[in-house]
Amino acid sequence: MAKDNSKDKPGSIEVKSFGTHHVITQPNPLRKVLLRVPESDLDDPVGRAEKALAGLSGEFKEWMTIEADRLSAAHATVQREGFNDKTREELFRAAHDIKGDAATFGYPSAAAAAESLCRIIEHAPDLGAVPPQLIAHHINAVQAIVRNRTKLDTAVVAGVLSKQLRGIADEFLTHANRDRPEHLEAILAPSIAPSE
Amino acid sequence: MYRIDFNKLRFLICDDNPHMRRILRTLLHSFGAREVYEAEDGATALEMYTHYVPDIVITDWSMPIFDGLELAQMIRQPESKGNPYAPIIMLTGHSEKRRVTVARDAGVTEFLAKPISAKGLYQRIMNVVANPRPFIKTKTYFGPDRRRNTTNTYIGPERRGSGEVEILQQPSLLEKARSAI
Numbered sequence: 560m561a562k563d564n565s566k567d568k569p570g571s572i573e574v575k576s577f578g579t580h581h582v583i584t585q586p587n588p589l590r591k592v593l594l595r596v597p598e599s600d601l602d603d604p605v606g607r608a609e610k611a612l613a614g615l616s617g618e619f620k621e622w623m624t625i626e627a628d629r630l631s632a633a634h635a636t637v638q639r640e641g642f643n644d645k646t647r648e649e650l651f652r653a654a655h656d657i658k659g660d661a662a663t664f665g666y667p668s669a670a671a672a673a674e675s676l677c678r679i680i681e682h683a684p685d686l687g688a689v690p691p692q693l694i695a696h697h698i699n700a701v702q703a704i705v706r707n708r709t710k711l712d713t714a715v716v717a718g719v720l721s722k723q724l725r726g727i728a729d730e731f732l733t734h735a736n737r738d739r740p741e742h743l744e745a746i747l748a749p750s751i752a753p754s755e
Numbered sequence: 756m757y758r759i760d761f762n763k764l765r766f767l768i769c770d771d772n773p774h775m776r777r778i779l780r781t782l783l784h785s786f787g788a789r790e791v792y793e794a795e796d797g798a799t800a801l802e803m804y805t806h807y808v809p810d811i812v813i814t815d816w817s818m819p820i821f822d823g824l825e826l827a828q829m830i831r832q833p834e835s836k837g838n839p840y841a842p843i844i845m846l847t848g849h850s851e852k853r854r855v856t857v858a859r860d861a862g863v864t865e866f867l868a869k870p871i872s873a874k875g876l877y878q879r880i881m882n883v884v885a886n887p888r889p890f891i892k893t894k895t896y897f898g899p900d901r902r903r904n905t906t907n908t909y910i911g912p913e914r915r916g917s918g919e920v921e922i923l924q925q926p927s928l929l930e931k932a933r934s935a936i
Contacts, residue, residue, distance in 0.1 A: 582900075583890040585840060589810060592760045593885055602758060608785035608873035615781055622774045655817055656772050659848030659869035663778060670870065677848075748852055 612663075619664035620708070626660060627669070627705040629653045634698045642686040651680045657701060668717035669704040672697055675725040682732050682742045693731060700724055759884055761787030767809035768793050769800035769826060770846070771818040775871075779813060779846075782873055786880075797821035801829050805837045811883060813876075816847035816858070823847065824861050831862035833897045840890060842883035842899075846871060862898025864888075 575582045596602070630653040637646045657673035676697040683689045704717045729746065736742040766788055768779045776793050783791050792807050794800035798820045804812065812830065814823040821829075827843050829835075842864040847854075850868040858866055865879040888899040 579893060581892040583892060585887075585890070587884075587887050588840075589764070589842075589884045589887070592763045592810075593757050594760050596756055596758050598756050600756065600758065604758070604761070604786045605873045605877050608782045608877070611781050611785040612778065612873060615778070626774070652817060655848050656775075660772065660775055660778075662870035664774075667870075674848075745851055745853055 616665065623661060623664045623666055623669070623705050626653070626657050627701050630657060630673070630701055631698055634694065637694075638691075647680060647686060651677060654680065654697075666704060666708065668714070668721045669701050671718075671721035672700040672704065672724055675721065675728045676701075678732060678746065679728050682736060682746055684735055684739065684742075688735075689731070693728065697724055697728075757881075757885060759786070759881060762789050764788055764811060764884075765790040765807060765809045766792065766811050766813060767800060767803055767807065768813045769795075769797065769818065769823065770815040771795050772815070775815065778871060779876075782871070782876055785873070786877065797823060797826040797829075800826050804830060804841075808838060809841060811842050811844065811880065813844045813846055816845060816849050816854075824858060827858070827861040827863050827898075831898050833892060839897065842887070844876075844879050844883065846876075859901055860896065860898075862896075864899050 571586075573584045575584075630650070633646070633650040633653045637650055640646055654673045654676040658670050658677055661667065661670035661673060676694065679689060679694065679697070680686065700717075700720050704720070708714075708717075732746050733743065736746060761783070766783055768776060768783070768791060770776050770779065773795070776795070780791050780793065790807075790809075792803050792809065794803050796818050797814075800812075800814065803809075804826075812826075814826055816823040823845055827845070830837070830841065830843065831839050833839050843862065844865045844867055845858045845863040846867045846869065847858075848869045849855075849858075855866055864883050867875055867879050888903070890898060891900050
């Protein structure tokens with residue numbers, strides 16, 4: 560029997576025009592990849608992907624070390640040259656990558672410490688006025704968490720450490736932004752993005 | 756029950772971090788995708804977008820040259836030669852309300868906060884495949900309808916004017932984009 564290809568063809572776009580806007584409806588071009596399967600279908604793509612991710616986990620320690628060293632190198636440049644657009648950007652980017660990747664790599668406390676550092680870089684009115692120890696403590700915390708992860712007693716300590724750093728950073732930022740309501744709101748607002 | 760035939764989908768992933776690209780590639784291949792193209796910055800991603808015409812774009816926000824937000828804005832050009840309708844999934848460490856709103860206003864279809872999970876990514880892909888939203892074009896916005904729900908309890912100002920409805924039939928831009936390759 561010949562295959563009916565009519566469903567594969569994208570149909571024409573319908574445009575409804577209103578006073579201030581147009582609503583454009585396109586027949587779903589991806590409908591062809593949606594397959595109806597019986598409830599008994601045992602395929603589990605999410606489980607398969609989780610297994611594949613677990614298969615990569617042997618490399619995570621090395622990846623995390625690379626990310627932590629990149630952060631330390633960016634910090635060393637800041638210490639040498641001070642904050643300018645380039646050094647600020649590189650420090651932020653290195654911290655931001657750890658914030659995003661570290662939990663996937665099995666280092667959630669490093670992610671929390673890096674997030675706290677990102678908030679300082681993003682919301683401090685004058686980075687030159689941030690106590691250098693506050694930034695250095697964040698860098699050292701990330702390095703300590705990454706280097707000592709294999710010790711059984713470090714997970715709890717790492718969690719407490721990043722929580723305390725976040726508390727100190729937030730206290731500093733809240734005070735430094737007391738006259739900047741838009742930053743204060745961003746600092747105090749909870750994350751709203753769904754992760755699952 | 757539905758599942759996605761991933762081997763018919765073409766993905767473009769854009770992230771400057773090679774580790775995250777590897778993770779994304781591993782997840783997509785495990786789902787069953789065969790065609791996964793990778794870019795490490797927004798400019799390269801835009802070139803690849805025009806060249807490969809991916810079905811779905813997954814992009815990081817913070818990147819050199821131009822970032823994921825600018826990439827989304829470049830893709831969402833209604834008069835562009837490429838396909839301005841492709842779903843864009845923004846995968847990012849930014850998760851503050853202000854950031855999510857900015858991404859939404861750039862035409863991003865779905866937002867997935869890091870740390871990434873197989874389940875979270877699969878759900879976003881399922882959502883853009885199974886439940887595409889109509890596109891809205893105003894003077895200042897072109898992208899998927901930012902209203903995911905309609906509610907009778909909304910009490911704010913109505914920002915969209917009504918007026919006379921006019922229905923225009925146009926040839927599919929997607930078809931046009933694909934035939935141009």
